[in-house]
Amino acid sequence: xxxxxxxxxxxxxxxxxxxxxxxxxxxxxxxxxxxxxxxxxxxxxxxxxxxxxxxxxxxxxxxxxxxxxxxxxxxxxxxxxxxxxxxxxxxxxxxxxxxxxxxxxxxxxxxxxxxxxxxxxxxxxxxxxxxxxxxxxxxxxxxxxxxxx
Numbered sequence: 001x002x003x004x005x006x007x008x009x010x011x012x013x014x015x016x017x018x019x020x021x022x023x024x025x026x027x028x029x030x031x032x033x034x035x036x037x038x039x040x041x042x043x044x045x046x047x048x049x050x051x052x053x054x055x056x057x058x059x060x061x062x063x064x065x066x067x068x069x070x071x072x073x074x075x076x077x078x079x080x081x082x083x084x085x086x087x088x089x090x091x092x093x094x095x096x097x098x099x100x101x102x103x104x105x106x107x108x109x110x111x112x113x114x115x116x117x118x119x120x121x122x123x124x125x126x127x128x129x130x131x132x133x134x135x136x137x138x139x140x141x142x143x144x145x146x147x148x149x
Contacts, residue, residue: 001089003052003060007102010045021051024059028081035139043078046070048106050099052091060086061095065103074111074147075103096127100148111149118142 006017013021025039047064054060063080071078077099082092103112116124118135121144129146136143 001060001086001091002055003086003091003094004055005098006049006051006053007098008049008051010047010049013049017051020057020059021049021062024062024081024083025079028083029079032084033141035141039079043070048102050095050102052086052095054085058085059083060089061091063095063099065099065106068107068110072113074113075107076113076115077103078114080114092123093126096124100127111147114146114148115143116146118144121146 008017022039029035029039043066044064047066047070050063050065051059052061061082063077066076066078068075070076077096080092080096080099082095086092100112103110112129113132114124114129115138116129119142121131124146127148129148131144132147133145136145
Protein backbone atom coordinates (compact mmCIF):
# COMPACT_ATOMS: atom_id res chain seq x y z
CA UNK A 1 0.00 0.00 0.00
CA UNK A 2 1.50 3.31 -1.12
CA UNK A 3 1.03 5.90 1.63
CA UNK A 4 1.61 9.64 1.80
CA UNK A 5 2.96 10.72 5.19
CA UNK A 6 2.09 14.05 6.74
CA UNK A 7 3.43 15.69 9.91
CA UNK A 8 1.61 18.80 11.07
CA UNK A 9 0.84 20.87 14.13
CA UNK A 10 -2.89 21.24 14.83
CA UNK A 11 -3.11 24.67 13.21
CA UNK A 12 -1.71 23.38 9.91
CA UNK A 13 -4.38 20.69 9.48
CA UNK A 14 -7.21 21.58 7.14
CA UNK A 15 -10.75 21.09 8.39
CA UNK A 16 -11.08 18.16 5.97
CA UNK A 17 -7.91 16.51 7.29
CA UNK A 18 -8.99 17.03 10.90
CA UNK A 19 -12.44 15.60 10.13
CA UNK A 20 -10.87 12.49 8.53
CA UNK A 21 -8.56 12.02 11.53
CA UNK A 22 -11.38 12.32 14.05
CA UNK A 23 -13.54 9.96 11.99
CA UNK A 24 -10.71 7.37 11.92
CA UNK A 25 -10.21 7.68 15.68
CA UNK A 26 -13.95 7.26 16.23
CA UNK A 27 -14.10 4.20 13.95
CA UNK A 28 -11.14 2.43 15.57
CA UNK A 29 -11.38 3.36 19.24
CA UNK A 30 -15.12 3.79 19.77
CA UNK A 31 -16.88 1.64 17.17
CA UNK A 32 -14.39 -1.23 16.62
CA UNK A 33 -13.12 -1.46 20.19
CA UNK A 34 -16.47 -0.48 21.71
CA UNK A 35 -14.67 1.82 24.10
CA UNK A 36 -16.71 4.84 25.10
CA UNK A 37 -14.49 7.68 26.30
CA UNK A 38 -14.01 11.41 25.61
CA UNK A 39 -11.69 11.25 22.59
CA UNK A 40 -11.64 15.02 22.23
CA UNK A 41 -9.59 15.66 25.36
CA UNK A 42 -8.16 19.11 24.63
CA UNK A 43 -4.69 17.75 23.84
CA UNK A 44 -5.02 17.81 20.04
CA UNK A 45 -4.44 21.54 19.88
CA UNK A 46 -1.04 21.14 21.60
CA UNK A 47 -0.03 18.09 19.56
CA UNK A 48 1.86 17.36 16.38
CA UNK A 49 -0.11 14.96 14.21
CA UNK A 50 1.35 12.20 12.06
CA UNK A 51 -0.95 10.78 9.41
CA UNK A 52 -0.52 8.19 6.68
CA UNK A 53 -2.95 8.89 3.82
CA UNK A 54 -4.03 6.36 1.21
CA UNK A 55 -3.99 7.35 -2.47
CA UNK A 56 -7.76 7.82 -2.11
CA UNK A 57 -7.24 10.42 0.62
CA UNK A 58 -8.33 8.25 3.54
CA UNK A 59 -6.51 7.84 6.85
CA UNK A 60 -4.52 4.58 6.94
CA UNK A 61 -2.61 5.23 10.17
CA UNK A 62 -2.39 8.03 12.70
CA UNK A 63 -0.80 9.15 15.96
CA UNK A 64 -0.22 12.36 17.85
CA UNK A 65 2.92 13.55 19.63
CA UNK A 66 2.33 15.65 22.73
CA UNK A 67 4.87 17.99 24.32
CA UNK A 68 6.39 17.26 27.71
CA UNK A 69 4.29 18.56 30.58
CA UNK A 70 0.94 18.37 28.75
CA UNK A 71 -0.07 14.78 29.47
CA UNK A 72 3.02 13.40 31.21
CA UNK A 73 6.27 14.90 32.45
CA UNK A 74 7.85 13.36 29.34
CA UNK A 75 6.81 13.78 25.72
CA UNK A 76 4.11 11.31 24.75
CA UNK A 77 2.75 9.48 21.76
CA UNK A 78 -0.92 8.59 21.73
CA UNK A 79 -4.07 7.83 19.80
CA UNK A 80 -1.99 5.36 17.77
CA UNK A 81 -4.13 3.61 15.19
CA UNK A 82 -4.08 1.69 11.96
CA UNK A 83 -7.37 1.48 10.10
CA UNK A 84 -8.81 -1.91 9.19
CA UNK A 85 -7.82 -1.54 5.52
CA UNK A 86 -4.16 -0.88 6.40
CA UNK A 87 -3.66 -3.58 9.04
CA UNK A 88 -1.15 -6.24 8.11
CA UNK A 89 0.66 -3.97 5.65
CA UNK A 90 3.43 -2.77 7.98
CA UNK A 91 1.84 0.69 8.23
CA UNK A 92 1.56 0.41 12.02
CA UNK A 93 5.25 -0.33 12.48
CA UNK A 94 6.20 2.47 10.10
CA UNK A 95 3.85 4.80 11.97
CA UNK A 96 5.45 4.13 15.34
CA UNK A 97 8.96 4.32 13.87
CA UNK A 98 8.16 7.72 12.37
CA UNK A 99 6.36 8.83 15.53
CA UNK A 100 9.39 8.09 17.71
CA UNK A 101 11.62 9.98 15.25
CA UNK A 102 9.21 12.93 15.23
CA UNK A 103 9.07 13.08 19.04
CA UNK A 104 12.88 12.91 19.22
CA UNK A 105 13.22 15.69 16.66
CA UNK A 106 10.65 17.93 18.37
CA UNK A 107 11.92 17.25 21.92
CA UNK A 108 15.57 16.15 21.70
CA UNK A 109 16.91 14.31 24.72
CA UNK A 110 13.45 13.93 26.28
CA UNK A 111 12.01 10.52 27.16
CA UNK A 112 8.72 9.39 25.61
CA UNK A 113 5.91 7.91 27.72
CA UNK A 114 2.92 6.05 26.32
CA UNK A 115 -0.19 4.47 27.75
CA UNK A 116 -0.25 1.32 25.63
CA UNK A 117 -2.91 -1.33 25.41
CA UNK A 118 -1.34 -4.15 27.42
CA UNK A 119 -1.57 -6.71 24.61
CA UNK A 120 0.75 -4.44 22.54
CA UNK A 121 3.55 -4.37 25.13
CA UNK A 122 5.82 -6.55 22.99
CA UNK A 123 5.07 -4.50 19.85
CA UNK A 124 6.12 -1.26 21.57
CA UNK A 125 9.06 -3.06 23.15
CA UNK A 126 10.45 -3.48 19.63
CA UNK A 127 10.78 0.34 19.52
CA UNK A 128 12.66 0.61 22.82
CA UNK A 129 9.71 1.12 25.16
CA UNK A 130 9.79 -0.69 28.51
CA UNK A 131 7.00 -1.20 31.03
CA UNK A 132 6.94 1.58 33.62
CA UNK A 133 4.28 0.32 35.99
CA UNK A 134 1.63 -2.29 36.54
CA UNK A 135 -1.21 -2.86 34.07
CA UNK A 136 -4.32 -0.77 34.72
CA UNK A 137 -7.86 -0.58 33.39
CA UNK A 138 -8.63 2.40 31.17
CA UNK A 139 -12.16 2.56 29.82
CA UNK A 140 -12.55 -1.22 30.03
CA UNK A 141 -9.28 -2.05 28.24
CA UNK A 142 -6.13 -3.20 30.03
CA UNK A 143 -3.29 -0.69 29.53
CA UNK A 144 0.30 -0.31 30.69
CA UNK A 145 2.49 2.77 30.85
CA UNK A 146 5.70 2.36 28.91
CA UNK A 147 8.76 4.58 28.73
CA UNK A 148 11.43 5.07 26.09
CA UNK A 149 14.47 6.78 27.58
